[in-house]
Amino acid sequence: MAGEKKDRVKELQFLGLITMLANSAMQGLGKISDPFTGKAERNMEAAKASIDILEVLREKTQGNLTENEEKTFDTLLTNIRLNYVDESKKPEKKEEKQEKKTETEAKEEKQPQKDKKD
Numbered sequence: 444m445a446g447e448k449k450d451r452v453k454e455l456q457f458l459g460l461i462t463m464l465a466n467s468a469m470q471g472l473g474k475i476s477d478p479f480t481g482k483a484e485r486n487m488e489a490a491k492a493s494i495d496i497l498e499v500l501r502e503k504t505q506g507n508l509t510e511n512e513e514k515t516f517d518t519l520l521t522n523i524r525l526n527y528v529d530e531s532k533k534p535e536k537k538e539e540k541q542e543k544k545t546e547t548e549a550k551e552e553k554q555p556q557k558d559k560k561d
Contacts, residue, residue: 457508458515461497465519468493472523472530485530494523 469475471490476483497520508516 454509454512457512461500461516461519464493464497464500465523468497468523469526472526474526474530485536487527487531490527490530494520494527497523 466475468490470477470483471486471488471493473483473485501516501520504512504516
């Protein structure tokens with residue numbers, strides 16, 4: 444009895460973990476709002492990073508999940524992948540282009556300038 448309760452707690456913790464990563468991906472896809480800003484903004488790189496983590500976690504847990512965990516994980520991952528493909532087909536918003544431009548400029552400023560020879 445105590446062992447079953449402990450297993451259930453572990454299952455709920457695992458499902459909580461993958462749900463948290465899935466929510467992070469959905470936030471990056473602009474599907475849900477950022478809890479700090481209240482805005483739904485797309486960040487495809489962040490979404491991809493969360494999806495990559497979920498995919499590694501799925502691969503590493505293969506054959507070691509309960510039926511419920513496996514079904515939930517597969518459903519979450521499929522849903523996120525489909526949303527990622529859908530969002531990647533949409534054109535970038537003006538704000539996203541500006542943000543990328545600003546990030547590129549910041550990276551360029553950090554790089555040391557090479558001496559030009561005439």
